[in-house]
Amino acid sequence: MNRQQLIEQIHAKKSFLCVGLDPDMDKLPACLKGESDPVFAFNRAIIDATLPYAVAYKPNTAFYEAYGLKGLTSLQKTIDYLRNKNVFTIADAKRGDIGNTSARYAKAFLSEEGGFNFDAITVAPYMGSDSVQPFLQEKDKWVILLALTSNAGSADFQTAQDCPKPLYQKVLEVSKQWGTPQNMMYVVGATKADMLEEIRRIVPEHFLLVPGVGAQGGSLEEVCQKGLVKNDIGLLINASRSILYASKEADFAAAAAQEAARMQQQMSLYV
Numbered sequence: 001m002n003r004q005q006l007i008e009q010i011h012a013k014k015s016f017l018c019v020g021l022d023p024d025m026d027k028l029p030a031c032l033k034g035e036s037d038p039v040f041a042f043n044r045a046i047i048d049a050t051l052p053y054a055v056a057y058k059p060n061t062a063f064y065e066a067y068g069l070k071g072l073t074s075l076q077k078t079i080d081y082l083r084n085k086n087v088f089t090i091a092d093a094k095r096g097d098i099g100n101t102s103a104r105y106a107k108a109f110l111s112e113e114g115g116f117n118f119d120a121i122t123v124a125p126y127m128g129s130d131s132v133q134p135f136l137q138e139k140d141k142w143v144i145l146l147a148l149t150s151n152a153g154s155a156d157f158q159t160a161q162d163c164p165k166p167l168y169q170k171v172l173e174v175s176k177q178w179g180t181p182q183n184m185m186y187v188v189g190a191t192k193a194d195m196l197e198e199i200r201r202i203v204p205e206h207f208l209l210v211p212g213v214g215a216q217g218g219s220l221e222e223v224c225q226k227g228l229v230k231n232d233i234g235l236l237i238n239a240s241r242s243i244l245y246a247s248k249e250a251d252f253a254a255a256a257a258q259e260a261a262r263m264q265q266q267m268s269l270y271v
Contacts (some may be wrong), residue, residue: 001088001119002140003182003207003232009055009086010233014268017260018056018090018209020240021046021078022063031250039064039074042252044081046244049257053264056088056236058209079116088236089118090144090209096124096131103134110138120144122187122209125171129178136179143184147171148199150189150212159195168195172202181205188227190218190237196226205229211238213263220263224270233271239263 001009010016023039035041047057059078064071082089095105102123108114109121120142123132135143148158148168158168172186181203188199190212199208208227212218220237227235239259247255 001086006055006088006207007232009088011271013053013055013264014271015053015055015264016233016235016237016267016271017050017054017263018058018088018236018238019046019050019054019243019260020092020211020238021057021059022240022244023074024063025067027245027248029248029250029252037070037074037077039067039071040077040081042244043074043078045253046256047078047081047085049253050243050260051085051087053257053260054087056090056238057082058090058092058238058240060092060240076115079118083117088120091116091118091121094122094124094146095135096127098127099130099134102131103137106135106138106141110135110141120185122146125175129175132175132178136183141183143179144209145171145175145184145186147186148188148192148195150191150218154189154192159192169198169202172199176203176206181207185209185236187211190220190223193219193222193226196223200227200229205232205234207234207236209236209238211240213237213239213242220266224267228270237263237267 021043023042028038028042032038032041064075091109109116109118122144123135125145159166185207188208188210190210210223213220243256243259246259
């Protein structure tokens, strides 16, 4: 899915909601425990319930890798299920290594040959341009670079004030030369919304993937006020736990749909 197709979906659904598919076996409803693949059964139900309200889905690969080959099989079945749903798919894998290793990661997650064939992958920028470029070589795919994350430890490096400028600003200024608004996005946590105006000064057109609305307490309204790009929207707001575990009972899918619909209604005010 290219930028224009993504924007078209946002306007068609009046939504820029991304659902994080982070299934925790300890939190799955008891009614699924008898399934041969409870993780995929959970994901499929969540997808079916939230599809009218979401334009993107983001499996965090750690929640699948934790279960070895069985977990990766669940991930494969999930991405295959999403394939013809006309949604944007993100591998939240946070990869990034020396060039030849990144090239293998890119093939694994972004190519048809690798099997997963996601539209995008999250990448850590710490090792610099040669660790990111292999991902950008995949045709019609996206890199989503970590810039300003929502976790408390981000203050250790990203916003430290002992340099001429915070590290996250340098990441944005340097990395925007590697790609374009057509193939590069940035992760910016909703809990850091007060910095969005500065971020938009540096990357005025790039899409931002924004986690932290919902369970982490970020404000959707504040993110929209400071981060929206006129007409193109330029935001994907991710919600995981608040949607996935809106209920732990047999009505989990209906509860997920209700929460996704609530967020979509808020987003429709800005589209």
